[in-house]
Amino acid sequence: MSSRTEPAPATRSRRTPVLQQHAAVFAALGDPTRLRLVAALCTGGALSIAQLTAGTAITRQAVTRHLQVLADVGLVQDARMGRERRWAFEPAPLEAARRSLEQVSRQWDQALERLRARVEA
Amino acid sequence: MSSRTEPAPATRSRRTPVLQQHAAVFAALGDPTRLRLVAALCTGGALSIAQLTAGTAITRQAVTRHLQVLADVGLVQDARMGRERRWAFEPAPLEAARRSLEQVSRQWDQALERLRARVEA
DNA sequence: ATTACATGCAACATTCAAGTTGCATGTTGC
DNA sequence: GCAACATGCAACTTGAATGTTGCATGTAAT
Numbered sequence A, B: 001m002s003s004r005t006e007p008a009p010a011t012r013s014r015r016t017p018v019l020q021q022h023a024a025v026f027a028a029l030g031d032p033t034r035l036r037l038v039a040a041l042c043t044g045g046a047l048s049i050a051q052l053t054a055g056t057a058i059t060r061q062a063v064t065r066h067l068q069v070l071a072d073v074g075l076v077q078d079a080r081m082g083r084e085r086r087w088a089f090e091p092a093p094l095e096a097a098r099r100s101l102e103q104v105s106r107q108w109d110q111a112l113e114r115l116r117a118r119v120e121a
Numbered sequence C: 001a002t003t004a005c006a007t008g009c010a011a012c013a014t015t016c017a018a019g020t021t022g023c024a025t026g027t028t029g030c
Numbered sequence D: 001g002c003a004a005c006a007t008g009c010a011a012c013t014t015g016a017a018t019g020t021t022g023c024a025t026g027t028a029a030t
Helices: A016-029 A032-044 A049-054 A060-072 A091-120 B016-029 B032-044 B049-054 B060-072 B091-120
Strands: A076-081 A084-089 B076-081 B084-089
Touching: A016 A032, A016 A060, A016 A091, A016 B016, A016 B032, A032 A049, A032 A060, A032 A076, A032 A084, A032 B016, A032 B091, A049 A060, A049 A084, A060 A076, A091 B032, A091 B091, B016 B032, B016 B060, B016 B091, B032 B049, B032 B060, B032 B076, B032 B084, B049 B060, B049 B084, B060 B076
Parallel strands: none
Antiparallel strands: A076 A084, B076 B084
């Protein structure tokens, strides 16, 4: 890693790439079907593709593609169980995304407080 | 509000629409440029379109469209200030999204605990 | 008034994501 | 072996998202 193609131009441009890494996780969660899959998997444990397709109005192949998108960002993991393929939720990326949102919230609170302090001065 | 078009069909199908409502917020955050805009606005207060365009490699019009996408889910808000248009971060939808992720995390923890209790029994 | 700045609007091209269909492959059970 | 189930793979269509260019509009400053 650290290809270092950019000359680190400004002061705060080092912080943004970390956020952009989380953009992929948000993009994966930004689809109703995928969000439903994540919710189903984190509640019911490991499920097969056919089971996950049962509740939806879309094709099994479409569900497979959505699961692949979720797997690309590490939100789910697959394991062969005989003739079927069980998909399980993986909490780590979601935790990272949650912390990312918390950090944005914190920065916003700090900005508000700085503004208030300046007004009172 | 409360149009009540759906007859509340099943037991747990009432929970998923709430999640799907948050999918739009995640989709809005799921773009590197937009995530950068949100980060910039929550740190630096209200900024104009030209200011937000300065750091990027894309056009002013593209930034405008991204801001519109963020505004559609309520993440930013605009206000005219003379000849320019200041955009400000709005924390409410992000807080809702953060709580949504926390709930998913909580459900996962509960599922793990249930599984452990069953194994020990 | 006129010049410069900041933005709005609309048409356009291009890329990508979502979903489908059709068929092939592997696995279970009789 | 054979039928039924579960999945994999690939081509295709469609619609939306991203970004651009060109011009119009409104505002500020001289």
